[in-house]
Amino acid sequence: xxxxxxxxxxVINPHLLRGYSVRGLADRDLPDExxxxxxxxxxxxxxxxxxxxxxVGRDARLSSPRISATLISxxxxxxxxxxxxxxxxxxxxxxxxxxxxxxAGIMVTASHNPPEYNGLKLRRERTLDAQELRxxxxxxxxxxxxxxxxxxxxxxxxxxxxxxxxxxxxRRYGDVRRPLKVVLDGGDGTNGPLVAPLLRxxxxxxxxxxxxxxxxxxHRDPDPTAPGAMDAxxxxxxxxxxEIGLAFDGDGDRLLVVDEQGTRILGDQIMMLLARDVLRxxxxxxxxxxxxCTRALHxxxxxHGGVPIVTPTGYAYVHAAVLDNAAALGxxxxxHLFFNLPGFRFDDxxxxxxxxxxxxxxxTAPLSEMMRALPAYRSSPPxxxxxxxxxxxxxVTRVRDHFARAWPLDELDxxxxxxxxxxxxxxxxxxxxxxxxxxxxxxxxxxxxxxxLVMRQVEHAMQECEVG
Numbered sequence: 001x002x003x004x005x006x007x008x009x010x011v012i013n014p015h016l017l018r019g020y021s022v023r024g025l026a027d028r029d030l031p032d033e034x035x036x037x038x039x040x041x042x043x044x045x046x047x048x049x050x051x052x053x054x055x056v057g058r059d060a061r062l063s064s065p066r067i068s069a070t071l072i073s074x075x076x077x078x079x080x081x082x083x084x085x086x087x088x089x090x091x092x093x094x095x096x097x098x099x100x101x102x103x104a105g106i107m108v109t110a111s112h113n114p115p116e117y118n119g120l121k122l123r124r125e126r127t128l129d130a131q132e133l134r135x136x137x138x139x140x141x142x143x144x145x146x147x148x149x150x151x152x153x154x155x156x157x158x159x160x161x162x163x164x165x166x167x168x169x170x171r172r173y174g175d176v177r178r179p180l181k182v183v184l185d186g187g188d189g190t191n192g193p194l195v196a197p198l199l200r201x202x203x204x205x206x207x208x209x210x211x212x213x214x215x216x217x218x219h220r221d222p223d224p225t226a227p228g229a230m231d232a233x234x235x236x237x238x239x240x241x242x243e244i245g246l247a248f249d250g251d252g253d254r255l256l257v258v259d260e261q262g263t264r265i266l267g268d269q270i271m272m273l274l275a276r277d278v279l280r281x282x283x284x285x286x287x288x289x290x291x292x293c294t295r296a297l298h299x300x301x302x303x304h305g306g307v308p309i310v311t312p313t314g315y316a317y318v319h320a321a322v323l324d325n326a327a328a329l330g331x332x333x334x335x336h337l338f339f340n341l342p343g344f345r346f347d348d349x350x351x352x353x354x355x356x357x358x359x360x361x362x363x364t365a366p367l368s369e370m371m372r373a374l375p376a377y378r379s380s381p382p383x384x385x386x387x388x389x390x391x392x393x394x395x396v397t398r399v400r401d402h403f404a405r406a407w408p409l410d411e412l413d414x415x416x417x418x419x420x421x422x423x424x425x426x427x428x429x430x431x432x433x434x435x436x437x438x439x440x441x442x443x444x445x446x447x448x449x450x451x452x453l454v455m456r457q458v459e460h461a462m463q464e465c466e467v468g
Contacts, residue, residue: 012037012141015389016119017134019430020127020316023110023119026063030118032070034140039071039106041140042122043078045132046104049124053081055100057093058108059251060190060213063118068108071120075106076156084159087213089190089252090121094346095169096162097123109251112223112334113431115216123346126323127316167198169343174354176202177361183245185233186211188219191252195350204357207240209233222250225334225382234262244360244367246353253315254335255349257356259367266381268293270356271331272300272374277359278328279304288321288330288338290314291413292382292425292438296375312413314430315347333382333438377422378447383437384429385458391465392428392435398461399426399454417454422446424454 013029016022022038024030046054054075058064068084075082083103085096090107097105104124110117122128122136182204186192192211199206209232210219221229224247237245237258245258257265268289275287275297286307289297293310301308309325311317315336322330322338323345330338330347337352344351360367387395400415410416414427414436422441429436439454441447 012137017130017137018119018432019130019314020133021111021119021121021431022133022137023113023117023431025116026061026067026110026118027116030063030067032066035067035070036074037140037143038120038136039074040078041136041143042104042106043075043080044139044143045136046124047078047080049104051080051102051104051124053083053100053103055083055085055093055097055103055105056108057085057088057090057096057105059090059110060087060188060215061110061115061118061250062215064108064215067118067120071106071108072157079156081156082158084157085162086159087190088163089194089350091253091344091346091348091350092163092166092194094123094348095166095343096160098343098345099162099165107251111251111431112221112225112249112254114222127319127346129316129320163194167194170348170351170354171198171201173339173341173344173351173358174198174202175358175361176204176354177358179203179205180244180357180361181205181207181240181242182357183207183209183233183237183240183242184211185209185220185224185230185245185247186213187222187224187229187248187250188212188214188217189222189248189250189252191248191350195246195248195353198350199353199357202354202357207236207242209236217250224249224254224256230256230258230264234258234264238262244357248349249335253347253349255337255352255356256335257367259371261368263368265367265371266294266379267331267333267335268297269371269374270335270337270352271329272297273359273370274331274337274352274355275301275306275329276304277355279306282328285328286325288318288325288327290318290332291410291416292333292427292436294377294379294440295423296377300375310412313427313436319346377440377442378444379440380438380447380451384432385435385437385462387428387433387435387462389433391462392433394465395435395458395461396426396428398464399457402457402461403454419450422450424450426454426458
């Protein structure tokens with residue numbers, strides 16, 4: 001079959017490319033014909049790179065079985081050997097891909113997006129970047145339809161369960177020295193059925209919340225950073241007098257936490273605890289984090305003998321910097337955590353939970369007291385404002401041009417305005433039609449002033465772009 005047959009090509013939405021993944025509305029943007037073309041193109045791409053197999057996994061979304069089956073058929077049609085690991089968290093899929101090295105990996109997931117979305121995360125030794133994804137999409141747009149079945153394709157397909165192997169390996173990094181009472185919020189995603197028995201095996205008392213996979217995500221937003229998403233977790237922690245609450249996103253690669261009082265702990269605060277622990281074992285190690293993180297993390301890494309490395313927002317950027325700098329730890333405000341350990345070179349929220357519980361178990365102080373001992377500025381949580389894909393970058397540009405007249409700017413990721421005693425960041429989301437904002441200052445009053453100042457300009461720029 002020709003690679004360039006132009007007949008009956010479905011339209012591939014250009015907005016499917018979301019920085020470092022393919023993501024869109026499952027029914028509208030990822031019908032079988034589009035998934036088949038992308039899968040076939042990915043197979044051709046990986047074959048040219050001498051990958052011997054593609055490991056495929058999927059999350060709990062209602063559309064994931066359909067998309068996974070179509071994807072696997074297309075990869076087989078391209079002549080690739082396929083290892084299907086089934087319904088698994090993204091960290092388990094990454095673990096399985098490394099087990100089958102030299103292999104590539106495709107995870108069917110839309111991560112933290114709403115239930116009606118789905119997507120594909122593609123990787124080799126690291127996550128494919130935007131240029132590599134664009135090459136695959138361009139090939140898909142001009143390739144022949146791969147929907148016809150391939151004779152004897154089943155000989156190239158292996159179905160395997162790697163969950164127990166993963167759990168045996170990850171458990172080695174859990175050193176929980178005293179019984180902890182933990183509330184576990186699986187978020188209706190894939191982590192609950194794995195993490196609950198794992199923590200019990202380590203001696204924890206586990207109270208399960210939303211731990212059965214359900215692609216409708218009926219109990220909360222699959223994004224644990226969404227407003228109100230962690231309210232139920234906080235309430236159960238307080239009611240049950242638990243020591244900590246753990247929350248995961250839809251595909252299980254992000255970790256968020258509440259302390260024993262039900263107070264939410266942001267990803268950069270978790271990073272601070274983990275970085276201190278890592279630097280005790282590896283003095284002078286590089287620690288990687290995104291530009292949205294608090295300045296306190298940067299300063300604390302230096303104070304404890306580490307080397308801070310700042311990247312643009314996006315797990316692919318953090319991951320690349322972790323690998324390129326042989327960093328001991330990497331992370332994002334959103335809860336992605338990288339430990340760069342054998343078998344665990346990608347982001348892994350399950351491993352992150354074990355490391356955090358190990359730290360907590362070595363101290364008799366409650367988590368809230370441990371957090372109060374950390375340096376802190378007054379920071380807002382990340383704020384998301386709906387803004388169309390066609391306008392969001394122009395809004396950032398207009399905000400930049402306005403503040404450039406009077407204040408120093410950092411354009412590593414969107415625009416960060418340095419007010420001397422605080423800062424404000426405005427950036428275009430990589431994965432959604434939205435702007436992401438965050439603010440920080442040395443006092444509550446100044447934080448309010450900076451927030452209002454930047455927000456006014458963002459709203460003005462959006463009106464000029466006829467957004468909102």
